[in-house]
Amino acid sequence: MKFLGLSLLASVALAAPAQLEARGNSQPENCDNPGRVISIILDSSGSTATSDHEKLRIAGGKDLVDYLTSASEATDKNKADTVSVVSFDSTPKVEYPQGDANEQAKKALDGVDSSGGTNIAKGLTAGIEQVAAANPGNRGGVIIFTDGLDSNTDGIVKQINKAKEAGIRVSWGHTNSPYKGGGSGLIGGILGGITNLITGGLNAMSGESGKLDQRISEAVLASGGTASIISNSQSQREFVQQVIKNGLTNNDGKCGGNDIGESGGPLINDVTTLGLCSKNAQAVFTYSPKSQHEQLTFAINLVSQNSPVNIQATYTNKATGQTSTVTVNKGQASGALQGEANPGEQVEVVINTSNADSNACQYSTVTNTVTQTATVTGPAPSSTVCICKCDAPGAKPMPKFEL
Known part of the structure; x- marks a missing residue:
């Protein structure tokens, strides 16, 4: 198993990201990976030209491939994983059939474009079929990157539940990016909005991509997967690390991930993490800071x-x-927890729920961190300095400074 490095972590600026810690015990040294069967499903509809103009969903897919164990890296304890790449607009396309997690899989990700309508249910169906055909048992998982602009919520939920019944874990990265349409002024904005609506794109009125339907996030969480709303470019890649820490498959639980149906796990800066409150169960989220004097808001x-x-x-x-x-x-309906932390200090956010009445009960946790900067006041001047002409009475030459 390869471990993701700094490519998944934002550099420290005003908003500092977390160094993630897996919930519970650390991964055992003899963790046995019997080989996972993973499908990466990418939205290729026209809306992604604006909602993901930097192609970060493709970068996230490549990070997942890098994390998986290829045939050339396999050992007795860490057997080879397989991966497929599926794209979808109005129809799905298998870009890379279930096979070795190698450079060819990453090249297939580069072939995903941005055109056409949106049919998430068909994309899920194609990805789930790729995994199910391998009879993975509890070693199957699908990860989807989408802006979620599809009105067929019933069909989407049906496919997620179908995956759960087959023991396949579903994780969902939902992009919610500001509108970045072309043109300028009123006409450019209107025409840009119309173009994106035609291609299944951003909401021209709100300037944001579609919201994640509660029924979808409920089904994803019930499958054991991660459901996160991604609000900026860096957090889309950090979502991948969150999925890895939670576990790509139900089998990952014994290697440090969460068991099926549990809420909790690592919190990522600027990523909205969803949890189920219907079971009235405690959920423990963890966060470990990277910078000195991080001011935390949850x-x-x-x-x-x-x-x-x-x-x-x-x-x-x-x-x-x-x-x-x-x-x-x-x-x-909302509240905030605040505190301060430094590198090496472990932070926990514990959620306890009571009196929940339905399986659809959900809550969200959003982390925001700001690095505190100390300002040092310089010494006060000891005397008044006057600049005047050199021939003035009593004038003295200024000393020469060289840099």
Whole structure:
């Protein structure tokens, strides 16, 4: 198994990303990977020309291929994984049939374009069929990157549930990018919006891609997968690391990932992480800072605002003992936890729910970090300095400075 390096982590600026920690015990040294069967499904509809104009979904797919074990890297304990690449617009296309996780798979990702309409259900069907044909048992997983502009929610949920029944874990990276259409001024904005609506693109009125339907995220989480809303370019790649830490398949649980149906796990800066509150079970999210004096804000939101559930969220810095708590319910659907942390300090956000009434009950956690910068005040001047002509009475030449 290869480990992803700095390519998945943003450089430290005003908003500093997390160094992720897997939930629970660390990965055992003798972790046995019997070989996973993975399908990477990419949205190739016309809307991705603007919602993912940097082709970050392709970069994310390549990072997943790099993480998988190719035939040339396989050992007795770490057997080879296989991967397929599926793209979809109005119809699906198998860009790379289930095979070795090698450079050819990465080249297939480069062939994914941005044109046509959007039929996510058909894309899921094609990816699931690639995995199911290998009879993977509990070693199957699909990861989809999409902006979610498809009205056939029933068909999408049906395919996710079908995957779950087959033991295939589904993870969903939902892009929610600002509108970056062409043209300028009112006419350019209107025409750009019309173009994107025709091709299945961004909402011309709101300037954002479609929201992730609660039924879809519920089905994804129930399959054991990760459902995240990606709001910026770097967080799309960090989503991949979140999927890896959670586990690409149900079998990854014994190698440090979460068991099926659990909420919790690593939190990523600027990535919205969804959790299920229907089971009234505790969820533990973890975060480890990279920069000194990170000012942390964890926004807790009740997605299912009609639910009678009560959510108590508690932030704890394990090293310093700093804590904060917030309660969220339909009377107060959002709250924030705040604190400060430094590298090497482990942070936990623990979610406890009670009085949930339905399987559709969901909440979200958003992490935002800011690096604190200290400002040092310079010494006050000891005297008044006056610049005047050299021939003025009492004038003295200024000293010569050389750099």
